[in-house]
Amino acid sequence: MSAAPAPTSITPAVQVSGLTKRFGSFTAIDDVSLTITPGRIHGLLGRNGAGKTTLMQLITGQDFATQGDIHVFGEKPTENARVLQNLCFIKESQRYPEDFQPKHVLRSAPWFFENWDAEYAEQLVDEFRLPLTRRIKKLSRGQLSAIGVIVGLASRAPLTFFDEPYLGLDAVARQLFYDRLLEDFSEHPRTVVLSTHLIDEVANLLEHVIVIDQGRILMDEDAETLRTSATTVVGPREAVDEFVHARDVLHRDGIGGLASVTVAGLSASERSQAAAAGLELAPVSLQQLIVRRTDVRDTGIEQTA
Numbered sequence: 001m002s003a004a005p006a007p008t009s010i011t012p013a014v015q016v017s018g019l020t021k022r023f024g025s026f027t028a029i030d031d032v033s034l035t036i037t038p039g040r041i042h043g044l045l046g047r048n049g050a051g052k053t054t055l056m057q058l059i060t061g062q063d064f065a066t067q068g069d070i071h072v073f074g075e076k077p078t079e080n081a082r083v084l085q086n087l088c089f090i091k092e093s094q095r096y097p098e099d100f101q102p103k104h105v106l107r108s109a110p111w112f113f114e115n116w117d118a119e120y121a122e123q124l125v126d127e128f129r130l131p132l133t134r135r136i137k138k139l140s141r142g143q144l145s146a147i148g149v150i151v152g153l154a155s156r157a158p159l160t161f162f163d164e165p166y167l168g169l170d171a172v173a174r175q176l177f178y179d180r181l182l183e184d185f186s187e188h189p190r191t192v193v194l195s196t197h198l199i200d201e202v203a204n205l206l207e208h209v210i211v212i213d214q215g216r217i218l219m220d221e222d223a224e225t226l227r228t229s230a231t232t233v234v235g236p237r238e239a240v241d242e243f244v245h246a247r248d249v250l251h252r253d254g255i256g257g258l259a260s261v262t263v264a265g266l267s268a269s270e271r272s273q274a275a276a277a278g279l280e281l282a283p284v285s286l287q288q289l290i291v292r293r294t295d296v297r298d299t300g301i302e303q304t305a
């Protein structure tokens with residue numbers, strides 16, 4: 001067996017080109033190309049059935065593509081132990097052996113993850129209040145999710161995928177997950193891909209956003225660029241209409257004589273112009289932006305405020 005090419009800081013964590021996955025006549029992933037830069041937290045977002053889980057399954061070598069290429073740290077992932085030992089895929093539908101208890105999961109984790117930090121896992125078990133010696137099939141939905149979250153964090157895998165990792169987790173536990181992810185990521189930088197419908201909750205964690213819909217990539221952008229790419233203009237309808245005239249309008253709302261219109265990118269001088277016209281400018285949340293930019297009203301994305 002030839003030696004693995006040493007991953008370098010410029011080797012993409014993931015490189016996908018022309019990727020297609022069909023289930024019979026249904027195309028779940030449709031000619032997708034994307035690059036996941038190492039050392040960042042990426043959001044993989046999209047409506048139900050958009051193709052997020054399928055894409056993650058292909059990248060992590062758990063399923064075969066119909067067409068196209070996938071490279072993880074420069075190598076093909078399928079049946080490739082060198083790649084797989086650098087991966088952690090936390091999914092909502094994780095199955096465990098019949099009689100397993102959380103303590104068995106934690107004991108077996110070091111076999112799969114060479115960076116496993118048992119002490120950190122213990123700390124997380126306390127913080128998430130996970131009962132270690134109860135059969136997994138008897139755990140609550142949130143406790144089951146806590147196992148995945150703990151494994152995902154304590155594995156410190158160079159490439160970690162969290163696919164809707166927190167079904168059933170209460171607000172305190174979700175916040176704990178975000179806090180620990182951010183802290184641990186700063187101390188042990190790695191590549192994280194987080195798939196979620198709770199966009200506003202994770203907005204501050206994300207450095208890059210990938211939006212998928214009907215198997216195609218709709219958006220693949222730096223989160224900061226995205227955050228500053230639109231503004232909502234609020235004020236008397238006539239003044240707002242005059243201001244947004246000939247601009248790229250993403251969304252309109254309003255009541256009575258008041259209008260609230262979201263427009264793409266405003267320059268500094270346009271902002272001053274709006275202020276001079278007595279209009280208010282409000283930032284657009286990442287969630288709203290994705291909803292507006294994808295031009296979809298029912299996104300399947302939950303409001304959490």
Ligand SMILES: Nc1ncnc2c1ncn2[C@@H]1O[C@H](COP(=O)(O)OP(=O)(O)OP(=O)(O)O)[C@@H](O)[C@H]1O
Pocket residue numbers: 023026028046047048049050051052053054055
């Ligand atoms: N084994 C399969 N056989 C047939 N169709 C499948 C199979 N796996 C997934 N699909 C279909 O592929 C599409 C993408 O599914 P996927 O699970 O990737 O979506 P998702 O974006 O993760 O959705 P959600 O947010 O609801 O979890 C869906 O329409 C799904 O029904």
